[in-house]
Amino acid sequence: MFHGIPVSSGIGHGPVLVVGPRSFQISSVEIPQTAVDDEIQRFKRALVKTREELKAIQKELCRRAETSDAGIFDAHLLVLEDQTIIEEVTRLVAENRINVEAAFSQTTERFISALNAVEDNYLRDRAVDMRDVADRVLGNLLGGGTTDPTRNLKVPSIIVGHDLSPSVTAQFDREKVLGFATDVGSPTSHTAILARSLNLPAVVALHDVSSQLRSGQDVLLDGYDGIVIRNPSESDLFRYGELIRRHESRDHELEAIRELRAETLDGVDVELLTNIDHPDEVDDVARYGGQGVGLFRTEYLFLNRGTLPDETEQFEAYRNAVQGLEGRPLVIRTLDLGADKVAAALPDAAEANPALGVRAIRFSLAHPSIFIKQLRAILRASAYGPVKLLYPMVSTVEELSRANELLEACREELKAASVAFDAKLPVGIMIETPTAAMIADVFSREVDFLCIGTNDLIQYGSAVDRLNERITDLYQPTHPGILRLIGQVVDAGARENVPVSVCGEMAADPVLVPLLIGLGVRALSVSAPLTPQVKDVIRKLKMASAEALAQSALAAVSSEEVMGNARALLNRIAPDLDASST
Numbered sequence: 095m096f097h098g099i100p101v102s103s104g105i106g107h108g109p110v111l112v113v114g115p116r117s118f119q120i121s122s123v124e125i126p127q128t129a130v131d132d133e134i135q136r137f138k139r140a141l142v143k144t145r146e147e148l149k150a151i152q153k154e155l156c157r158r159a160e161t162s163d164a165g166i167f168d169a170h171l172l173v174l175e176d177q178t179i180i181e182e183v184t185r186l187v188a189e190n191r192i193n194v195e196a197a198f199s200q201t202t203e204r205f206i207s208a209l210n211a212v213e214d215n216y217l218r219d220r221a222v223d224m225r226d227v228a229d230r231v232l233g234n235l236l237g238g239g240t241t242d243p244t245r246n247l248k249v250p251s252i253i254v255g256h257d258l259s260p261s262v263t264a265q266f267d268r269e270k271v272l273g274f275a276t277d278v279g280s281p282t283s284h285t286a287i288l289a290r291s292l293n294l295p296a297v298v299a300l301h302d303v304s305s306q307l308r309s310g311q312d313v314l315l316d317g318y319d320g321i322v323i324r325n326p327s328e329s330d331l332f333r334y335g336e337l338i339r340r341h342e343s344r345d346h347e348l349e350a351i352r353e354l355r356a357e358t359l360d361g362v363d364v365e366l367l368t369n370i371d372h373p374d375e376v377d378d379v380a381r382y383g384g385q386g387v388g389l390f391r392t393e394y395l396f397l398n399r400g401t402l403p404d405e406t407e408q409f410e411a412y413r414n415a416v417q418g419l420e421g422r423p424l425v426i427r428t429l430d431l432g433a434d435k436v437a438a439a440l441p442d443a444a445e446a447n448p449a450l451g452v453r454a455i456r457f458s459l460a461h462p463s464i465f466i467k468q469l470r471a472i473l474r475a476s477a478y479g480p481v482k483l484l485y486p487m488v489s490t491v492e493e494l495s496r497a498n499e500l501l502e503a504c505r506e507e508l509k510a511a512s513v514a515f516d517a518k519l520p521v522g523i524m525i526e527t528p529t530a531a532m533i534a535d536v537f538s539r540e541v542d543f544l545c546i547g548t549n550d551l552i553q554y555g556s557a558v559d560r561l562n563e564r565i566t567d568l569y570q571p572t573h574p575g576i577l578r579l580i581g582q583v584v585d586a587g588a589r590e591n592v593p594v595s596v597c598g599e600m601a602a603d604p605v606l607v608p609l610l611i612g613l614g615v616r617a618l619s620v621s622a623p624l625t626p627q628v629k630d631v632i633r634k635l636k637m638a639s640a641e642a643l644a645q646s647a648l649a650a651v652s653s654e655e656v657m658g659n660a661r662a663l664l665n666r667i668a669p670d671l672d673a674s675s676t
């Protein structure tokens with residue numbers, strides 16, 4: 095039995111598929127003649143990126159004075175510069191019109207087999223080097239990290255790996271993946287957030303589960319308590335069968351409130367919205383009783399692909415989403431690339447601290463041509479229904495002004511070309527840094543709405559990397575400092591008459607919902623499957639209890655104290671509610 099952190103509830107049972115950090119099944123795909131040049135450019139970019147990665151590893155090894163080890167990468171670097179391989183791949187792409195992954199994989203496999211066939215230890219070692227480099231290049235071509243084995247699953251399986259990137263997780267086949275377990279990871283990583291949106295049981299921070307389990311072994315994954323059981327016994331299966339039935343009957347009960355409003359016992363209305371990562375998910379909004387989309391994380395349109403989506407493709411995605419919502423609002427957040435969301439199609443500018451680097455609005459402002467396409471696509475989609483525009487991780491007023499200048503220029507262009515859009519498109523920002531929270535009053539005078547991204551606000555407010563499983567105990571949503579920041583933003587919004595929503599994972603935790611409402615939050619946006627539990631808590635809550643809880647939290651000395659009071663309140667009003675993780 096392995097114990098980790100539960101990040102997405104549910105039980106999975108089936109065979110394991112262990113995915114290594116680099117393990118690819120490449121399929122050959124025919125490409126049109128017009129795509130040949132792009133394909134070759136993609137190959138060149140992947141080679142450059144791989145070279146940068148290897149250089150960085152080499153530098154790190156040298157820094158740690160393991161200079162003799164660092165030498166091995168010289169051989170790797172030579173493989174990258176091997177003209178025979180480069181020419182062969184280019185020829186295969188151009189003549190056979192196949193994707194570069196297939197051309198590269200075929201070429202390197204041929205070389206590797208030839209090297210392996212020779213009775214010479216030195217050459218055998220070169221085969222190992224070549225495999226390593228080839229996997230790195232393929233990783234960069236395909237979008238980094240682990241990929242393919244999860245794409246073409248024959249039997250429904252539980253995926254187990256050291257780590258899983260959000261881009262890989264986003265591509266999981268909902269029918270075939272029963273859940274996942276990883277050695278590392280944290281509850282507010284985007285991989286964990288995706289698991290909740292996909293309604294996929296998941297457990298992270300299991301230390302060495304990926305080296306302990308073998309593909310094909312039977313496992314039971316418990317996403318409620320964070321447990322993985324290898325070869326579960328009959329009695330384990332029976333016990334978990336009972337648990338599944340209990341949860342099913344609870345889900346059934348929650349069905350009954352789907353159409354009801356999210357209002358407190360004393361009639362205070364809370365807007366309950368949904369976070370989505372893909373236009374297809376708009377169907378889940380009404381299915382789970384959401385009132386609209388409070389956060390569309392558009393960056394997923396940019397991951398897992400060799401080229402960036404153009405304006406038309408984006409426009410169609412946004413238009414489909416707003417049309418699918420049939421009059422419900424759609425908040426589209428502009429690109430939040432960076433940190434754990436890395437687009438393979440973009441040159442990788444390695445940074446020492448990516449979470450503190452060129453991510454989100456900083457990235458968009460640094461790449462106006464990418465940003466403008468997105469702004470135009472969003473404006474055009476606004477002609478089809480109630481769209482709002484949201485800029486991520488704004489930390490200064492200047493950033494907001496620069497983004498708005500580009501938006502204004504897009505409006506002018508569209509107007510001049512007689513292209514329809516909503517001239518009154520509401521514009522808001524995410525409050526995700528402490529400094530932004532502190533000047534929320536200033537921002538409120540410049541925007542139509544604010545959305546508090548607590549996942550990042552906690553990360554930056556407490557200086558705790560949200561992806562680092564070694565410090566999850568310090569990642570505290572109930573830290574009185576964080577609650578004061580949230581309170582400050584809500585008060586500033588109320589003074590300026592600007593609506594404030596919370597769209598971080600805190601908003602979906604039944605324990606924390608009363609606290610947020612007590613602080614004055616009147617709009618929450620959560621992963622679709624978690625909507626019913628949030629609505630249930632709201633409908634059982636009295637404002638006086640929520641406000642008393644919030645008041646005591648603002649004056650509390652520790653996060654444990656706040657958590658204790660919040661749990662006690664939830665226990666009083668909804669003792670049967672599963673306290674999911676944040």
Ligand code: PEP
Nearest residue numbers: 547548549550597598599
């Ligand atoms: C947040 O930071 O709370 C948020 C909603 O944005 P993301 O999780 O995408 O960083």
Ligand code: MG
Nearest residue numbers: 526547549550
């Ligand atoms: Mg964020």
